[in-house]
Amino acid sequence: MAATGGTRARATLAKPPMCTHRPPCPGCPRYGAAGVADEALGALDALAREAGARRLPVVSGDPWHSRMRARLMVRGRAASPKVGLYQRGTHRIVDIPDCRVHDARINEVAAALKRALRATRTPPYAERPHRGVVRAVQVAIERPTGRVQVVVVANAATPTSAAPLLDALAQDLGDPLAGLWWNGNPDITNRIVGRHWQLWCGEAFVRDRIGGADVFTPPGAFGQSHLGLADRIVARIHAAAVRPGSLERIVELHAGCGATGLGLLARGHEVVFNEISRDSIAGLERGIAAQGPAARARATVVAGEAAAAVGWLADADVVIADPPRRGLDTTTCEALAARPPARLLYASCGLDAFMRDARALLARRRLRLVQLEPFALFPFTRHVETLALFERVRDGG
Secondary structure, three states: OOOOOOOOOOOEOOOOOOOOOOOOOOOOOOOOEOOOOHHHHHHHHHHHHHHOOEEOOOEOOOOOOOEOEEEEEEEEEOOEEEEEEEOOOOOOEEEOOOOOOEOHHHHHHHHHHHHHHHHHOOOEOEOOOOEOOEEEEEEEEEOOOOEEEEEEEEOOOOOHHHHHHHHHHHHHHOOOEEEEEEEEOOOOOOOOOOOEEEEEEEOOOEEEEEOOEEEEEOOOOOOOOOHHHHHHHHHHHHHHHOOOOOOOEEEEEOOOOOOOHHHHHHOOOEEEEEEOOHHHHHHHHHHHHOOOHHHHHOEEEEEOOHHHHHHHHOOOOEEEEOOOOOOOOHHHHHHHHHOOOOEEEEEEOOHHHHHHHHHHHHOOOOEEEEEEEEEOOOOOOOOOEEEEEEEEOOOOO
């Protein structure tokens, strides 16, 4: 029988601070509840029993001011702007000036943006007439320095209309500003970030130290928001991926900017990095360049969909996959099930897709699910980050 992480008794944090934004802010539907939602744990427990695997206890961190990356919408009027989230099922904005989950510096950037909007009389975006300038703001914190990377998303194909605002915002933020970017999204679309980019001032990347390596993230690339728990996930992957005294051949699918694989490269392993995003590849290549000559020689970058790296899977000792919420594509999943590596580490942010993929990976009985570990990476939501360890079934086993 599978061992699980114990009962799923509902837990709440002791005296959570009052949130003045609820309702109608939809960002924390489980506000004050600890860990991971019961229904998510129930699904993982069912899979563990079915596969004869262990479900380890939930790994949680301090939820308060834990979010170090955020995208916020901008609406209202120049004299009274709002910076926040859409109300559930609508495009009405909830202004959230004092979010308890955001790092305090994200709240400070939102306040500075409001001051710059008022000072320059720059109109926020209005959807129905498709007018106004500022649509959204993205903020990321650089942990080693505490500085901020800021992206102002504008309703334009050139930065001319946003120039006074950008200058005012840069002056207001001052030294804590790592880099300020303009992004142009002139289309009528629900997509937040557009295809036009210009570095307005400062540096192109935020730098972090993850898993023993420097990781560089440009604003168009994916980055984790709860970096404290993301560090622990990377450490778990490193511990499970490699065996003491061995040098492994590793393929990392959906590698992003290399937050997981760069640390393995630095430890002497050969790593094939697969990634499709041009922005993520730029960060990944910057991270590889920061390594020494011997480590750089052990790195291979395969650009494109994960299926583009299928040919590298057969020679891999270890495969690490961290796909987007939709999960693995069919070609990659079938290749892993048919010719599995010795170990497969699957980090999932989409529970439904993971459950589908896990059963597909197990269907040929060439892989076995060893353990599942849930992480409360998304505090007060119903989402769960799951780290799964699969191992190849030995012949006759």
